[in-house]
Amino acid sequence: MRKLMKSLSTFLFALLLIAGHAFGKDIYVSPKGSDKNSGSIEKPFASIKKAQLTARNIPGKVIIYLRSGTYYLSETVVFSLEDSRKANAGLTIKPYANEKVTISGGTPLTLKWESYKGNIMKAKVSEEHVFDQLFINRHQQRMARYPNYNPAVRFYGGSSADALSPQRIASWKNPAGGFIHALHKAEWGGYQYQITGKDVDGKLKMEGGYQNNRQMGMHDKYRFVENIFEELDTVGEWYYNKDEKLLYYYPESSANLTTAKVEIPRLKHLFEFKGSEEIPVTNISIEGLELTHTLRTFMETKEPLLRSDWTIYRGGAVLMEGAKSCQIRSCFFNHVGGNAVFLSNYNRDNKISGCHIAYAGASGVCFVGDPKAVRSPSFEYAQFVPVNEIDTVRGPKTNNYPANCTVENTLMYGLGQVEKQVAGVQISMSMSITATHNTIYDVPRAGINISEGTWGGHEISFNDVFNTVLESGDHGAFNSWGRDRYWNANVPVMNKIAKDNPALITADVINTITLHDNRFHCEHGWDIDLDDGSSNYHIYNNVCLNGGLKLREGFYRTVENNIVLNNSFHPHVWFENSGDVFKHNIITRNYYPIGINFWGKEIDYNFFADKASLEKSQKAGTDQHSTFGNPEFLNPAIGDYSVKSTSKALTVGFKSFPTDQFGVTSPALRKLAKKAPIPVLKGIEGVTTSESTEWFGLQIKNLETLGERSATGMPEEIGVLVLSVHANSPFAGVLKANDVILSFKQKTTYKVADLVALQQQNKSDKTVEISIFRSQNTQKITLDKPLK
Known part of the structure; x- marks a missing residue:
């Protein structure tokens, strides 16, 4: 029974x-x-x-x-x-x-167009709308602006010092509602202001400028204005007069506005997950949708993220707060006005995967916790809680932050269309975030950014991040700060804090942050930039394509088995007993130390591309067991940096790792993604370089290796290197072996082909004018006879 x-x-x-x-x-x-x-x-x-x-x-x-x-x-x-x-x-x-589905935060407009003046058209708008963006036939148009947009210009697609000149301001009848966009004075992100009118003296009244947490003022050159009627003067620009409810637009000559589809955004967010730690929203997925037409949110980017350079707007096309085990899969975020995805405060086990994020106004995917979960927080670079007042308990105060969440296999590019302090992946006040197999490129600042140490445990792996820091400076393709509760910007003070209170160093970054098997490329900074106290990192198996690797003012960082091409290691301002390790790496330049009074725990067993660089490091007291030579990469022309079995790099502990597994994995996204720029290697001893050429009794070649640069004293690898001078040469007694020809007839000779071409263009001249580099100095030489 x-x-x-x-x-x-x-x-x-x-x-x-x-x-x-x-x-x-x-x-x-x-x-x-x-x-x-x-x-x-x-x-x-x-x-x-x-x-x-x-x-x-x-x-x-x-x-x-x-x-x-x-x-x-x-x-x-x-x-x-x-x-x-x-x-x-x-x-x-x-x-x-698999039908095509678009979720729009906008609304279509039915308009009757008529001529206004010249090529400008106008249309009456019947209802109340916020005209933040305008889309014509799904193509985003530009607010009337000065200077006009030019995609070839680096900053903002056009900027000018006279954008706010008294003369220009005087030409604006009523600029209220216009916007000022300006780069930070030190190129650390940007600022935005809304114009509220003019005062009695004709000067602009404005509000804003809180979008950056390092207040130093606007750049005096890199700035532009938009949404001002008098600047409506070129194709694709528009202006909305909200008082008269009139939309003005300058169409292309071939445009048919009668049949055109006109849309404007009206929502900031399309989807929100709104729960709490006690009762989270669980097990909901959004999949395969195109998400578009959300409002720009740059005037709401106000909240400082502790002592990082960021302020933030807690929102996006998708906002998650109090969510658990929810997913955003294979969605296309197309021209959203602010952030694409934002995970705010309590989030657990959520995943963003297989997505495509293009031309967002701000960041791609943000993970940002609650500052009330931070012990002894400070909110500006120069702020600091006195040591005797610091809460010394390790870790967070509450659970109100993202943890164990993932962004993977996601393609992101063209971000920061409006804001410039942005990233493909932004992490702040979070724990154990995984960012893996993402492809991120064409961004104004970092591809991946970690704002501070709280609370570590992140894994950054197999990402392909390139063409970064395009509209800013002094930053990295991967960037981090470590301005945690222990950190002080005053170096002597910081040395004492670290000596007297070593446990504070990892009281916030309680778990090691890991960067491995990524490929990074930065245009105007470092490929990997660990800035201002970034601590407790393990960095291995990464390829740095251009900007090198920087460690500043931190502790307990192990950097091993990385490949740094056409650049090197940049140690900046290290503290006593930092515990830093740099070993088993391949580098292709000498180190670039700044403010180094103390080296770390171990700087050794590295592989240099040339003897001069190794000897320089050994004289500084490091790398006593390191070696140099040609690393013997298998196929660097296609980005395969595995080394041959005969490579001397293996003798100092370097181990080859796959260099073809970076970035998105899904075939559809791989087909869409750009390819990372593969550099032409320079300065590697033993690598085949250009052949020498006989030219008027000189044996010459392109200066192109670090050894040649070191031997000549040249600051960079350009110019024409003189190998020998024949007794019958017209340059006999004038030029010497090891001279570098820098110019011919006052035009730069970057390489042999330039020199030959310039001589052919001026072969009838009776005199020859050249400049050379010799004995650390530039000299001018004139031959009073033609070259025949």
């Missing part, structure tokens, strides 16, 4: 499980549907909201299928506690049968 009852109980339990799953249901939505329908495939709903409310009453797994078309949201879709699902009964919103 007991066995029978047990079998019956098992059977009933199985029935309940089956029944629970059986209650699951598919719900259908179509732009052509009706919310009075049943939600079946034959009679779909019209709104996501109706499907959401229906799903709340259905146990089991539910899929909301969206049929093809554009869904214009009049309000944000908010997932609350009522929408939470069990682990085996999740809710998914996705397109039906």
